[in-house]
Amino acid sequence: MIIEVSLRLSILVALLAPAALLLAFGLPALLGRPLRETSVGLLTRSAMLVSFAAQLTALALYLGGGGEPEVLSYGAWLGAHEGAFRFDFLVDGAALSFGALSTGICGVVSAFSVRYLHREPGFHRYFVLFAAFALGMTLVSLAGSVEVLFAGWELLGLSSALLVGFFHERRAPVVSALRVFAVYRASDAAMLAAAVLVHHWAGSGSLALVFSNELDGGATLDAGRATIIALLLLVAVAGKSALLPFSGWLPRAMEGPTPSSAVYYGSLSIHAGCFLLLRAAPLFEQSVPARVLTGLAGIATALYATSTARVQVDVKSSLAYASLTQVGIIVTEIALGLYTLAFLHLVGHACLRLLQFLSAPNVLHDLHELENAVLARESHAPIGLPSPRVPRAWYLVRLERGFVDELLDRVVVRPFSRAARLLDRADRVTCELLDRPAPGTARTMERGPADPGTS
C-alpha cells in the first residue's frame, strides 16, 4: 500500500515539475515580465532534478515492488465522459528508465543552455519551449492512454519546430521550421488516426491495445486491424525519427541553437519514435507486413544516413546523419525482435550523441585556437571526396542528401500546391461571375470606379 501511494506520488511529481516550469516561464513571458536569467537557470535545473529524482524513485519502488507493469490512473479529464480522456500512466521498467533518461538529459542540457544562450535575445523564449519539450518527453515516456501520448507527441513537435525557427530574424531558419513542422504534422496526423482506430476498436483510450495487443478481457486484434494501426504508427515514427522518406527535415533542423539540436536531434526527440516502436512491439508482432516494412525502413535509413554523413561539410549535419544511422539500426533491431538490445542501444546512443553535440562547439573553438597558435591550418583531407573508386554521381547524390527533400517536393508538395491554387482560382472566378452585373444594369456598373482590391 505504501509502495503504491509512493509510486503514485513520484509519478505525479515527475510530471508536475516540468508542467510547473512551463507555467512559471510561460505566464511571465506572456505578461511581458520575463524572469531573470539566473532565476530561469535555477528553476530549470531544480525542476529537472526533482523530476529526475522522482522517476528514479518510481523506478526503485517499481523494482522493489516486484516489477509488475501497471497502469496508474489519475482520473478523467472530463467529468461527463468517464472512460475517455483519462490521465493514465504506464509504470514499467522501460517507461520509467526512458523517462528518467529524458529528464536527466534535459537537466544536463538546461545547465549547458543557460551559459550557451547567456544574453541571447530569445533566451526566455528558448526556455519556455524547452520546458514544453521536457513536459512532452515525460508524457510520451509515461503515457498510458492515447490522449496523454498524443498530447506529449504534439508538444514535442511544436516546440521542436519553434526552436528550429529560434533565430527568426533570418529567413532560412523560419522556412526550415515550417518544413520540419509540415513533416511533424503528417506524423501527428498518422498518430491521431492510429489513436482514433484504437479508440474505435478497443472502445477506450487505453494504450493496452498498442502496448500489449490485448483488448479488455484478453482478446487480441486480428492481423488486418493490427496491420492498419501498426502502419499508421510506423508513419508517425518515421516522421518523428526522420526515417526515409522523411529524412530531409533533419539537416534543416540544425538551424536551431546547438543545445536544442543536441537534445532534439542528437539524443531524445529523434529517439521518441524508436521508443514508441519499442512499446508497440507486441502489436507489430501481430503483423508480418508491418514488421517487414519497419525493418526495410530501418535498413534503408541506416544505409542512406551513413553514406550521407560521410560527405557533410559541417559538424552538426555530420553528427545528425550519424545519429540517424544509429536510429535506423535501432529500428531494424526492433523489427528483428531484439528489444533489449534496441533499448540499450537507444540509451547508450542518446548519451553519446548528447556529449558529441554539446562538445562540438568547443572542439571547433579549440581547433581554431590551436590553428591560430601555430599560425597554420591543420591539414586534413575532407572525407568522402570523389576518388577513382567512388563515382562522381554517387558522391553528388550523397552531397545533396539523396535528393530526399526534392523528391517529397515533387511527389507531395508541388502537386498539393498546384491543386490548391487551382481550386482557389476556381473560387475567385466563381465570385467574379457572381459579381457580373445583370444585363440591364451592365452599363451603369461599368461606369463606376474600379475596386482597389481588384488590381
Next chain:
Amino acid sequence: MIERSLWLGGLLALPLSVALASRGNMPLERLRWFSFAAAATLFALSASAWLGWLGEGGEIPLVPELSVLGSTFGSAALRLDALSSFLVPLASALWLLTVAVTPRAMLDRAAIRRTAIATLLTTVTFLTANPVLLVALWIGSVVIYLAALSAPENRHARRVAARVLGVSCVALAAGVLLVEWPGAQGTAMEEAGVWLLVAAALIRKGIVPFHAWVPEVFDRGRLGPSVLFSAPQVGAYVTVVLLVPRAEPEVLRIVAILALVTAVYGAALALVQREARRACGYLFVSQSALVMAGLDSTSHEALTGSLVLWISSGVAFAGLARAVLVLEARRGRLDLAEHHGGYEQMPLLATSFLLMGLACTGFPGTLGFIGVELLVAGAVADLPVLGFFVVVAGALTGLAVLRMYFSLFCGRRDDAGHLELLRREALVFGAIAVFLVGTGLLPGPIVSFQSDVGEQLMNDRHPPAAP
C-alpha cells in the same frame, strides 16, 4: 418573472441604447467608451444567463408565444434554454472584442451603430426558436452586414455577398413557409422545405459548394464586420433549431459529409494563400464546417465536441482575425509570402496569435483539443472514414496557422513605426489566450454542460425511420 423581464430588458436595451446614442450628439470618444461599457455590461449580464439556466434548467420562457397570421408556430417568441445560455454570452463577447480592439479610425459612429445592432440581432436570434422571428432576424443581420460594405472600395464584395446571402434569405423564408405550412408534415412539401433550409444553412456557413463568397468578402470586403457576422455562426444555430429536429438522418449525414469535406478544403486552401485576410476566410470556412459536421452527426459525443468547438473556434477565430486587423492597422495589407517581423515589439500578440491558432487546430492544452477529440471520436463511431477528415483538417489548419505566425511575426526586426500593443489590446488578447488555455486545461465544467446540451438536442431530433 420580474427578474427575467429585467434581465431580458437589459440584454436588449444595452445594444439598443448604443445604437440610439450613435444617432445623437454624444462626442465620438465618449460614444466609444459608452459602447465599450455597454458591451462589457452585456457580457456580464449574458454570462449570468448561463448561471441562471444552470439554476433552473429546462426551457425558461421570456416572451410568450408569437402569433403571426393566426399561427403561433408552437414556440415561445423568446426563451432561454441550454443552447442559448452559452451562445448569448458568445455574441456579447464578440461585441466586446470588436469595440475593444478595433482601431479608433475605423470605429466611427456608423460602425458603432452597426456593431450594436448586429449584436442585438444575434442575441435575439439565439433567444428564439420561432421560425418567423428567425427568418426576420436572419434577413436583418444580412441587411446590417451589407450596410457595412457600402463603401465604394467594397462594392465587389457587397455585390457577391448580396447575391449569395440574398439567395440564403429566400431559401430560409421559403423553407420555413413549406415546413410550417398547415398539414405539410410528412409530405413532399415538408421534404422540399427541409432541403431549402439545408441550402440556406450551407450558404450562410460557407459549406462546399457554397463557400466561395466567404474568403472573397473577408479579403475584398471589410474584415471586422465579416468576423462579427460570421463568428457567432447563426447558420449553425438555425441548423440546430430548425433543421435538425425536422430532417431525416440521411439528410443530416449528407450535410455532415459536405461539412467534413469543407473542413479539409478550407484548411488546404488557407495554406496556400498569399493574403492574410483570405487565409482567415478559408480558416473560418474550415472551422465553421467542423462545428456543422458535429451538429449533424448522429453521435452524442460528436455533438458535444461540436458544441465545445462552437465556443472555442468562435472565440479563437475571432481573436485571430482581430489580431490580423490590429497588425493591418500598423502595417497595411499583409502578404503572407513575406516575413514581417515584430515579435520583439509585440510578444504578447505573437504568443496569443499562436495560441488562438493552435486552439483552432485542436492543440493539446487548449479548449479546441477537447472539441476536436470528441468530434473525432464521435465521427468515427458514426462513420470511421469521417474521423480521418477531421484529422487531416486539423493537420492542415495547424500548418496554415504556423505559416501565418511565421510570416506575421518573424523576420527582420522592423523598428520603424509604432508597433507596440495598446493596453486595451494587450488586455483583450491576453484574456483570450488565458481563456483558451485555462478552459483547455480544466475543461470539465464546459464539457459537462455541453454534454447536457447535446443530450437535450439529441432528444429533440427527428426519430429514425422504422425499418
